[in-house]
Amino acid sequence: MSTRLERILRLDSLIRYQPGLTAKDIAKKLEVSERTVFYDLAYLKDRLGAPIVLKDNGYAYQNSSWKLPDEPLTQGEVFALLLGKQMLDQYYGNAFETELRAAIESLTKRLPEKTKTKLHELSDAYQFSAGAKVDISPLVWSELNRALLEQKQIHLNYIGMVENHETKRTVDPYLLYDVRGSQYLIGYCHLRKNIRSFRLNRIKTIQVLDNGYKKKTDFDAKQYLNQTFQIEVVHEPTEVEILFYPDAAKYIRERVWHPSQESIEHENGALTLKMTVVSIGEVKRWVLTWGAHARVIKPQELISEVRQEISELSVLYNQADFDLFCLKHVQPKP
Numbered sequence: 001m002s003t004r005l006e007r008i009l010r011l012d013s014l015i016r017y018q019p020g021l022t023a024k025d026i027a028k029k030l031e032v033s034e035r036t037v038f039y040d041l042a043y044l045k046d047r048l049g050a051p052i053v054l055k056d057n058g059y060a061y062q063n064s065s066w067k068l069p070d071e072p073l074t075q076g077e078v079f080a081l082l083l084g085k086q087m088l089d090q091y092y093g094n095a096f097e098t099e100l101r102a103a104i105e106s107l108t109k110r111l112p113e114k115t116k117t118k119l120h121e122l123s124d125a126y127q128f129s130a131g132a133k134v135d136i137s138p139l140v141w142s143e144l145n146r147a148l149l150e151q152k153q154i155h156l157n158y159i160g161m162v163e164n165h166e167t168k169r170t171v172d173p174y175l176l177y178d179v180r181g182s183q184y185l186i187g188y189c190h191l192r193k194n195i196r197s198f199r200l201n202r203i204k205t206i207q208v209l210d211n212g213y214k215k216k217t218d219f220d221a222k223q224y225l226n227q228t229f230q231i232e233v234v235h236e237p238t239e240v241e242i243l244f245y246p247d248a249a250k251y252i253r254e255r256v257w258h259p260s261q262e263s264i265e266h267e268n269g270a271l272t273l274k275m276t277v278v279s280i281g282e283v284k285r286w287v288l289t290w291g292a293h294a295r296v297i298k299p300q301e302l303i304s305e306v307r308q309e310i311s312e313l314s315v316l317y318n319q320a321d322f323d324l325f326c327l328k329h330v331q332p333k334p
Contacts, residue, residue: 007032011040012068015052019060026059134182136200143206144185147173153213157205158198166204167191172213175221176200179231186224188216195219197231226259229286232279240283241297244271248293272297284309 007030014026023041027034041059044050048069051062147154156169172188174195182199189196195216227237244252246269253263253271264272277283280302287294287302288309296303 007036007040008044009068011037011044012050015044015050015059015061016064020056020058022058134201136183137203140200140203140206143208144173144176144200147208148176150208151212151214153209153211155207155209156198156203159202159204161202169198170209171196171198172215174215174219177225177231182231184231186221188213188219195224195233197233227276227278229258229275229277229279229282232282237276237278238280238299238301239274239276240280240299240302242273242283242287243295243297244273244290245293245295246270248290280305 010030011026014021014029021029023034023037027037030037041052045052049066050068051066052059053062054060143154146152154171154173156171157166158169159166168191170190171185172190173185174187175185177184177186177197183201185198185200185203186195187198188194224233227233249269249271252273257273258275258277260277261273261275264274266272280299284302284305287296287306296306
């Protein structure tokens with residue numbers, strides 16, 4: 001929704017349910033200037049016919065039954081509201097679903113009846129797949145938000161993918177980041193003495209400490225995220241080259257996979273994708289999803305890792321080798 005429309009809806013709600021607020025009070029609640037409040041009050045009164053009167057040096061409706069007229073939403077505004085409502089499914093059951101749903105429902109309730117009907121009629125025309133859902137503790141979510149707002153250090157009991165056991169971390173929280181449906185905390189880890197990312201569903205306990213912190217002066221969030229392929233930062237920037245054969249190349253052309261990417265077209269319809277990343281492990285897993293339609297050209301380390309993965313896959317799909325693999329690695333729980 002547009003900034004102006006949302007502001008008018010909130011202003012109407014303040015005048016209706018908190019009559020007597022001054023322009024200064026309203027400006028503080030809407031986080032705008034008093035000049036903007038006077039402009040919006042004039043718009044309500046002169047353009048929309050709102051019966052606004054002064055009450056105890058503040059503003060109120062002379063006729064409390066007056067309703068906002070059905071101000072039409074633009075096509076983009078309707079789509080934005082629908083998008084928000086549909087994408088809530090991605091966060092169903094997550095710690096912050098309640099807050100998101102409440103915010104969107106609050107905006108929807110303030111809309112005129114005709115607009116609500118229009119949104120309801122169009123809701124089936126826009127559908128979004130939520131994908132796999134991640135379970136995040138509501139306490140972890142709320143405490144992280146508090147730590148970020150108050151700029152306080154946090155103490156975590158965290159299970160990393162590499163260690164595969166619980167470790168204790170003291171972290172300066174810098175930002176929360178959502179990538180492909182998974183949420184991460186990025187901050188300075190005092191145990192590792194470096195910037196690290198922590199997947200929220202792997203945080204087992206959290207405690208907000210009294211200690212404040214200051215961000216490292218050389219940390220730039222946009223620059224940090226632009227160097228990642230997804231989220232991992234595990235080594236120095238490395239140039240990667242992948243050849244995609246024609247059947248896969250047409251899909252590769254449709255997206256920007258990384259800010260540093262460069263594409264080289266070939267006469268037979270194939271495409272070479274070049275990019276500089278800081279985690280070849282993430283690239284390896286991505287390349288393997290393309291099967292025999294992609295081949296790593298460089299670096300040699302990535303080629304070796306893909307070969308190793310393919311070798312292990314061949315064992316799993318050879319019956320005799322698979323039986324031996326199960327004997328060694330797949331033991332039933334006692």
